[in-house]
Amino acid sequence: MERILLYDGSFDGFLTAVFVVFEQKMTQASIRVLGQEQPPLFGELETIYTDQEKANRVWKGLIERVSSQGKFRFYYAFLSETVGVEDTLLEAMRYVFSQKRCVDQDFSHPAMLSIAQTAKMVGREKHRMEAFVRFRLTKDGIYFGSIAPDFNVLPLIKKHFSNRYADQKWMIYDIKRKYGLFYDLAKVDFISMEFPAQFDFTKSDSAFFSAQEFDFQRLWKDYFQSTNIQSRKNMKLHIRHVPKRYWKYLSEKQPDY
Amino acid sequence: MSFERIQAKLKILADAAKYDVSCSSSGSKRSNSSKGLGDATGMGICHSYTEDGRCVSLLKILLTNHCIFDCAYCVTRKSNDIKRAAFKVQEVVDLTINFYRRNYIEGLFLSSGIFKNADYTMERLVAVAKKLRLEENFNGYIHLKSIPGASDELMREAGLYADRLSVNIEIPTEAGLKKLAPDKNREDFIKPMAKVKNEIIQYKAEKKLIKSVPKYAPAGQSTQMIIGASQENDYQIMHTAHHFYNQFHLKRVYYSGYVPISNDTRLPQLGAEVPMLRENRLYQTDWLMRFYGFHVSEILNENHPDLDLDIDPKLGWALRHLHEFPIDVNTASKRMLARIPGLGLKSVGKILHARRYRRLNWDHLKKIGIALNRAQYFMVCDSKHFEKRDLTAETIKSLILQNGQSKYTASLSNQLRLF
Numbered sequence: 136m137e138r139i140l141l142y143d144g145s146f147d148g149f150l151t152a153v154f155v156v157f158e159q160k161m162t163q164a165s166i167r168v169l170g171q172e173q174p175p176l177f178g179e180l181e182t183i184y185t186d187q188e189k190a191n192r193v194w195k196g197l198i199e200r201v202s203s204q205g206k207f208r209f210y211y212a213f214l215s216e217t218v219g220v221e222d223t224l225l226e227a228m229r230y231v232f233s234q235k236r237c238v239d240q241d242f243s244h245p246a247m248l249s250i251a252q253t254a255k256m257v258g259r260e261k262h263r264m265e266a267f268v269r270f271r272l273t274k275d276g277i278y279f280g281s282i283a284p285d286f287n288v289l290p291l292i293k294k295h296f297s298n299r300y301a302d303q304k305w306m307i308y309d310i311k312r313k314y315g316l317f318y319d320l321a322k323v324d325f326i327s328m329e330f331p332a333q334f335d336f337t338k339s340d341s342a343f344f345s346a347q348e349f350d351f352q353r354l355w356k357d358y359f360q361s362t363n364i365q366s367r368k369n370m371k372l373h374i375r376h377v378p379k380r381y382w383k384y385l386s387e388k389q390p391d392y
Numbered sequence: 393m394s395f396e397r398i399q400a401k402l403k404i405l406a407d408a409a410k411y412d413v414s415c416s417s418s419g420s421k422r423s424n425s426s427k428g429l430g431d432a433t434g435m436g437i438c439h440s441y442t443e444d445g446r447c448v449s450l451l452k453i454l455l456t457n458h459c460i461f462d463c464a465y466c467v468t469r470k471s472n473d474i475k476r477a478a479f480k481v482q483e484v485v486d487l488t489i490n491f492y493r494r495n496y497i498e499g500l501f502l503s504s505g506i507f508k509n510a511d512y513t514m515e516r517l518v519a520v521a522k523k524l525r526l527e528e529n530f531n532g533y534i535h536l537k538s539i540p541g542a543s544d545e546l547m548r549e550a551g552l553y554a555d556r557l558s559v560n561i562e563i564p565t566e567a568g569l570k571k572l573a574p575d576k577n578r579e580d581f582i583k584p585m586a587k588v589k590n591e592i593i594q595y596k597a598e599k600k601l602i603k604s605v606p607k608y609a610p611a612g613q614s615t616q617m618i619i620g621a622s623q624e625n626d627y628q629i630m631h632t633a634h635h636f637y638n639q640f641h642l643k644r645v646y647y648s649g650y651v652p653i654s655n656d657t658r659l660p661q662l663g664a665e666v667p668m669l670r671e672n673r674l675y676q677t678d679w680l681m682r683f684y685g686f687h688v689s690e691i692l693n694e695n696h697p698d699l700d701l702d703i704d705p706k707l708g709w710a711l712r713h714l715h716e717f718p719i720d721v722n723t724a725s726k727r728m729l730a731r732i733p734g735l736g737l738k739s740v741g742k743i744l745h746a747r748r749y750r751r752l753n754w755d756h757l758k759k760i761g762i763a764l765n766r767a768q769y770f771m772v773c774d775s776k777h778f779e780k781r782d783l784t785a786e787t788i789k790s791l792i793l794q795n796g797q798s799k800y801t802a803s804l805s806n807q808l809r810l811f
Contacts, residue, residue, distance in 0.1 A: 240745070266437045270494040278493060298424055299431040302529070303493055350395045354402055354487070355496050361406035362452060363442040366651055366666055372445030376438070387440055 137178035141169040143185055146213055149221060150190035152183045153228060157193075166221035193228075200231050205239030211254035211261075214287045223249050261288045265295050267377075268307055269386050271339055272348045278305040279344075281336040282384060289316055289325075297323045310336055337383045352386045359387035402487070404477040408457045408468050409503055412560070412616065413646040417449045417498035417533045419611040420555035428529030430492060430499070432555060436533075437498055450501040450535060451491050455479050455516055459505030463573035464656045465562065465621045468505045472654065478507075484520050485528060492532050499533030499555070500524070510541035510580075518546060521553035533611070538588065540580035547587045551595075556611040556643070557588050564632045568622035572658060588613055589640045612643035619674060620667040621650040621659055627697035630677055634688040637681070647674045673699040680706055683737060684730045702798075703789060707733040710770055711785040717770045718778065722751050734766030765796050 138161055142148035152166045169182060198206055209227070212220055227246040231238060242248045263284075270278035278300070289309050293316055296307065300318065306326075308315035314327045334340070339348060382388040418436030438447035456478035457468040467474065488500045502520055506513050517536050524530040536550050538559040550557060561581050563569040569578060588609060595608035615636060617629060633645040649671040652662045677699060680686040684706070691705050692698075700708045710717065710733045719728050721743055729740045742760045746752060751774040757764065769788050772778040783791075 262437070266439045268495050272494075280495065298433075300429065300493070301424055301427040302429050351490050351494060353395075354399060355491060355494070357399060357403055358406050358451070358491075359440060359442065359448065361403050362410045362448065364410055364444050364446075364651060367444040367446075367649075367668065369445040370443060373441055373443045376441040376445065376447075385440065 137163040137165060139165045139167055139178050139180050140183050141167055141180060142183045144168045145185060146210065147187060147190040148183065148185040149213060149224070150193040151186045152221075153225060154186070154189040154193050155183055156225065157232075164225070166225055168221075197228065197231065200234075201237060201239040205237075208239070208250055208254040211257040211291070212250045214291065215253045215257050216287055217253060220253065223253075257286045257288065257291075260284050260286045261291045263381065264288050264292050267381050267385060268292075268296075269384060270305060271352075271386075272345045273343055274345050276304060276345075278303055279308070280306070280384075281308045281310050283311040284309065287312060289314070292316075293323055308336075337389075339386075356387050356389075398483060398487070401477045401479055401483070402453070404475050405454045405457060405479060406452065408505075409452045409454045409501070411467065411648065411651065412452060412501070412503060413446075413648045414535065414558060414614055414616065414644065415447050415449045415452065415501065416556075416611075416614075416644065419643065420533055421610050422531050422533075422555060422607065424531045426529060426531075428531055429489065430530050430532035432499065432531060432533045439496055439498065449498045450533065451488055451497045451499070452501040453479070453484070453487075453503075455484065455502060455504035455513075455520070456507055457505045458507045460508070461506060461573065461575055463562070463576065464654065464658055465572055465618055465650065467653050469654075481516060481519050481523060485523050488524060488532075489528055489530065492530070497532075499535070501535040503537040504539070506539060510539045511543050511546060514539040514542035514546045514550065518550050518553065521550065525553045535611075538584035538613075540576065540584065542584055544587050547584050548591055551588055551591055551609040552606055554609055556614060557584075557609050558614040558616070559585050560616040561632075561636070562616065562618050563622055564617050564624045564629045565622070568624060572622060585613060585615070585636075585640050592641070613640060614642055614644040614646065616646040616648055618650050619647050619671055625697045626670075626674065626677070626699045627692040627694070629674060630681070630688050630692050633678060634681060645678060647671050647678070669701055670699070673701065673705060677705045685727050686731075702793065704733070706731070707766055707789075707792070711789060714785060718772045719770060721757070721771050721773050722747055732767050732770045734763050734770075739763075766792055 140152040140155060142152045149166060156164045156166075165178075197209065201209075209224060213224060223246050227244075227250050230244055230246060238244070239247065242251060264282055268280040268282060270280045273279050287309075289307065289312075292307070296305065296316070297318060302320070304318060304320055306315055306317045308328075314325060317324050317326045334343070339352065341349070377385070377388070415438075416436055417432070418434070420432040422432040424431040436449055438449050440448040442448060454468070456476070457474070458476050458478060459466075459468045459470055462470040484500070484502065488497075491497045492499070500520075502517055504513050504517060517539070521534050521536055524534065533556075534554045535556045535558065536554040538547060538550065538557050540559060547557075559581050561578075563572055566578050569576060591608055592612065595605060599605040617632070619629065629647070636642050636645055649667040650660060651666050652660050652664045655662060677688075677691055680691060681688050686709070691709055696712070699705050703711075710731070716731070719732055721729065726740060726744060729735060729743060730737060735743075739760070739762045743752065743757075743762070746756065746760055750756070753773050753775040754764070754777065757773060769779050769783065769792070
């Protein structure tokens with residue numbers, strides 16, 4: 136009978152569940168996030184409690200068998216939060232652990248191919264977020280940016296932003312997943328916070344943002360328009376590069392106010 | 393700073409700088425080691441795209457559009473009646489830093505019209521870069537223009553603060569330059585370029601011995617040519633490009649389709665179309681030269697001085713060299729695989745990888761993601777099915793054009809459109 140393992144949504148939680156699958160030699164198992172599961176028609180539910188040690192053992196074992204790129208593919212694919220990605224990952228891990236040679240380039244295996252494709256999508260979203268975050272200076276001197284990425288890429292962009300903005304306080308907040316990154320001039324932390332009810336993420340409100348912020352947004356928008364060559368206009372290409380779903384966070388694409 | 397004044401200046405000076413094509417921000421290795429602002433390691437990032445589809449990665453502005461020269465092809469030429477403006481050094485620094493802090497840009501691209509003389513102008517460009525690096529602890533990307541005729545001493549200093557230096561030769565031939573910009577000469581462009589090239593070589597050599605030698609223009613040099621302003625053919629353009637790649641170790645040569653900006657009778661008239669398709673074909677040739685192992689004279693020579701507009705240059709070459717084909721994808725060398733029309737370097741890599749495990753047939757190739765419309769006529773694989781008819785170059789070309797789609801189809805047909 137199929138066993139359904141429920142974990143807390145963290146990567147370590149997922150790895151713990153994988154550990155349990157291997158430890159108990161389950162042949163038919165499915166891994167789901169706690170609270171999002173469909174009640175099964177057949178099968179039994181089992182809650183897994185994250186165990187750092189077990190998670191580390193699985194991760195260590197995986198690293199020994201795949202290349203460094205292959206390792207990242209697993210992590211990236213996990214962050215896609217696609218429904219059922221845990222099962223694909225589990226299937227791929229079963230395959231990796233069953234083979235003696237390194238198989239992380241074997242794209243003729245359906246699970247390996249699926250992971251590579253998902254990881255690629257997540258990688259693209261990561262790169263877009265590195266480009267499309269727009270910081271706005273708040274009254275208390277924090278550069279604040281809000282995003283709503285398709286995938287959970289905050290853990291992936293942490294390094295990029297901390298390398299780059301080492302001398303200013305900044306915060307990047309994921310509106311969809313309700314958590315953020317905050318740099319306080321010493322270290323970057325994951326935080327969650329409450330916003331006032333009337334706070335609109337897409338607008339800059341003079342109650343929260345510094346006065347010079349509006350000047351720079353204006354300048355940036357002017358620059359964006361002046362640098363365009365009208366006689367070469369190509370909206371199709373423009374939209375391909377900057378898909379419309381990202382426009383609401385780009386100050387240069389906001390209507391004039 | 394006064395907002396309105398800056399706003400007005402930015403509009404004028406960004407507008408004047410937009411005809412410079414280069415916006416790359418990659419290839420530098422300047423890391424943020426001092427807890428400062430900015431980091432220019434790894435790949436470039438396009439933070440936005442203008443409505444013409446070009447990347448916005450750097451704050452691209454002129455320091456001033458006052459200019460003592462009167463080059464026919466240039467918007468900021470002396471005789472043109474436009475608004476003039478000039479930034480102060482500090483204003484450019486403030487703009488760059490504040491844009492960078494908001495994650496709008498990867499860095500600064502600073503060019504300038506020439507006021508007073510070359511050295512006076514270059515000095516100011518260097519002052520901006522120096523201030524950014526030393527006073528603001530800025531590690532982002534800086535691209536400076538080398539002003540033709542600037543002194544060696546200034547060029548040496550520029551390279552110490554900038555990541556990339558470039559000088560635009562603008563007109564591919566000396567004759568064309570004489571006609572359109574009579575008060576400039578080729579030598580002045582070449583001199584700073586040669587100086588920077590030698591400095592890069594020297595600094596690199598020294599860095600091998602002593603680790604603390606500073607970086608010198610780590611992202612190299614580039615240049616730009618205007619396409620379609622004077623009467624050069626593609627052969628002349630690409631041979632000039634080849635010459636510059638070889639002699640000056642340039643990272644990039646950019647080709648910029650001429651956007652009509654004046655009523656000068658020496659130039660295409662206002663309203664004439666920008667030669668975007670020709671520009672595209674030139675870039676394709678550039679890539680064939682730099683990455684695909686082609687020599688420029690294989691693609692363009694006296695017998696074949698212009699690129700075909702309806703097909704890409706590699707297909708053009710293949711059709712003129714049918715005796716080299718078909719190529720067996722299971723045994724051919726990397727060099728020959730890269731010469732099959734329709735195969736890019738990514739596909740070549742995938743084939744090389746995949747054929748280690750098994751002999752490839754059409755199904756494999758399709759699954760790997762290889763576009764066969766063009767390639768099928770030029771290769772064989774592990775299959776009995778391949779092109780057995782003895783097709784002429786003309787037939788192959790028409791078959792390919794029939795079955796393929798190009799974003800340029802509309803601009804290629806000379807039939808009038810009703811709607």
